[in-house]
Amino acid sequence: MEYNEQKQERVILAGVHRGLRDVLNDTTDESVAELGELVKTAGGEVVGEMIQNKPDLETATYMGEGKLEELKNAVDALNADAVVFDDELSPVQTRNITDFLGIKVLDRSMLILDIFAMRAKSGEGKLQVELAQLKYRLPRLRGFGTEMSRTGAGIGTRGPGETRLENDRRHIRRRISALEQEIEELKKHRGLIRGRRKKDGVITAALVGYTNAGKSTLLNKLTDADVFAEDKLFATLDPTSRMITLDDNRKILLVDTVGFIRKLPHHLIEAFKSTLEEAVQADVLLHIIDASNEQADNHIAVVEKVLSDIGAVGKPIINVYNKCDRLESSPDKTSNGVYISAKEGKNIEKLIDALAAAAPGQKQQVKACIPYSAGALVNELHETQKVISEEYSDGGTVMELMVDAQMYDKIRDYIM
Numbered sequence: 105m106e107y108n109e110q111k112q113e114r115v116i117l118a119g120v121h122r123g124l125r126d127v128l129n130d131t132t133d134e135s136v137a138e139l140g141e142l143v144k145t146a147g148g149e150v151v152g153e154m155i156q157n158k159p160d161l162e163t164a165t166y167m168g169e170g171k172l173e174e175l176k177n178a179v180d181a182l183n184a185d186a187v188v189f190d191d192e193l194s195p196v197q198t199r200n201i202t203d204f205l206g207i208k209v210l211d212r213s214m215l216i217l218d219i220f221a222m223r224a225k226s227g228e229g230k231l232q233v234e235l236a237q238l239k240y241r242l243p244r245l246r247g248f249g250t251e252m253s254r255t256g257a258g259i260g261t262r263g264p265g266e267t268r269l270e271n272d273r274r275h276i277r278r279r280i281s282a283l284e285q286e287i288e289e290l291k292k293h294r295g296l297i298r299g300r301r302k303k304d305g306v307i308t309a310a311l312v313g314y315t316n317a318g319k320s321t322l323l324n325k326l327t328d329a330d331v332f333a334e335d336k337l338f339a340t341l342d343p344t345s346r347m348i349t350l351d352d353n354r355k356i357l358l359v360d361t362v363g364f365i366r367k368l369p370h371h372l373i374e375a376f377k378s379t380l381e382e383a384v385q386a387d388v389l390l391h392i393i394d395a396s397n398e399q400a401d402n403h404i405a406v407v408e409k410v411l412s413d414i415g416a417v418g419k420p421i422i423n424v425y426n427k428c429d430r431l432e433s434s435p436d437k438t439s440n441g442v443y444i445s446a447k448e449g450k451n452i453e454k455l456i457d458a459l460a461a462a463a464p465g466q467k468q469q470v471k472a473c474i475p476y477s478a479g480a481l482v483n484e485l486h487e488t489q490k491v492i493s494e495e496y497s498d499g500g501t502v503m504e505l506m507v508d509a510q511m512y513d514k515i516r517d518y519i520m
């Protein structure tokens with residue numbers, strides 16, 4: 105990646121700890137540590153942090169004045185290139201803080217958008233990120249325009265070029281509606297494909313979860329698919345899907361999805377709705393959890409909130425506790441979930457059993473005698489159902505079978 109060849113930007117993390125009851129929306133040690141990871145993922149180096157304890161945010165400046173003064177001193181002392189705030193700053197706040205500090209000011213949303221821009225691979229993913237970036241930037245245009253030209257490289261500059269943005273707001277609005285239209289078309293296309301899959305009796309299972317939980321690794325393990333897996337946040341932006349066949353011949357399409365994170369910018373959720381639609385439409389959800397992360401419970405809460413926001417509710421969910429190779433003792437509460445190690449391929453069979461139990465189209469055991477005149481049916485039974493035994497008799501092929509409800513109807517007359 106050409107970006108890595110540039111000088112690493114020196115970044116200070118900043119935020120206001122408000123002591124909110126809703127810790128997932130507050131700035132906490134955990135959210136700041138995660139922000140630091142995001143900075144690293146974007147190619148920067150964290151050189152310091154400045155967290156203020158304060159119950160309210162300042163409308164104009166986000167932090168209190170005294171704290172901003174301290175921050176400015178820290179910027180000088182640490183020779184920082186940028187400050188990243190742990191919340192989405194309003195356009196006014198961004199402008200004021202940029203004026204005051206005189207260096208690049210980013211916020212959590214922009215950082216996430218930047219990483220998404222870096223990671224998007226498919227045409228659709230790129231369109232979605234561009235849409236989210238433009239929507240984020242539109243109200244902030246003046247903010248960067250005069251004081252700070254962002255034509256330089258580095259964090260916060262990937263995606264559509266800034267000069268173009270500055271030149272013509274109307275151009276951006278036009279671009280936004282063109283993108284929306286294009287994404288809508290792709291969404292329709294995706295819907296058609298989904299419809300076809302349904303008709304073919306394919307069951308869909310979406311892998312959802314917090315970023316870095318191990319979704320892509322698991323998909324690899326399950327299918328030997330060559331999906332990009334690495335220890336960086338948001339390694340996957342585009343849904344990648346692979347088909348597996350259960351031993352009762354049910355076909356399950358596993359769909360990888362983009363990782364969730366706390367304080368996910370809402371523009372991004374909006375833009376990624378059509379990708380996340382896969383999770384909304386899936387028959388089963390596999391919620392992959394990094395059980396070795398001490399924030400696992402918070403991660404689960406974030407994922408469950410996003411799932412309910414996008415309407416992916418009311419379907420079977422399997423909680424998959426991953427990375428159990430990193431746990432010292434084996435976890436005790438195994439009732440509500442499966443413990444696996446995607447990396448070491450541990451308990452993958454158990455997971456598949458759980459998937460088979462949760463997926464629709466479960467089969468029941470029957471014994472049937474298929475007359476030789478209906479020979480094609482025997483082939484179909486082999487291809488789509490599970491054949492336990494088969495012998496030839498005078499009356500036809502006697503088969504012990506596991507069949508789904510549809511097939512049960514079809515062979516009803518031959519059941520013994």
Ligand SMILES: Nc1nc2c(ncn2[C@@H]2O[C@H](COP(=O)(O)OP(=O)(O)OP(=O)(O)O)[C@@H](O)[C@H]2O)c(=O)[nH]1
Nearest residue numbers: 315316317318319320321335338339340363446447
């Ligand atoms: N120790 C251990 N590491 C794992 C396991 N599964 C995945 N990892 C590691 O966790 C990191 C993230 O894995 P990914 O599969 O990229 O995670 P992801 O959920 O797809 O992440 P995003 O696409 O960013 O949402 C990689 O370094 C994996 O090697 C596991 O079972 N044990």
Ligand SMILES: [Mg+2]
Nearest residue numbers: 319320339340
């Ligand atoms: Mg991934």
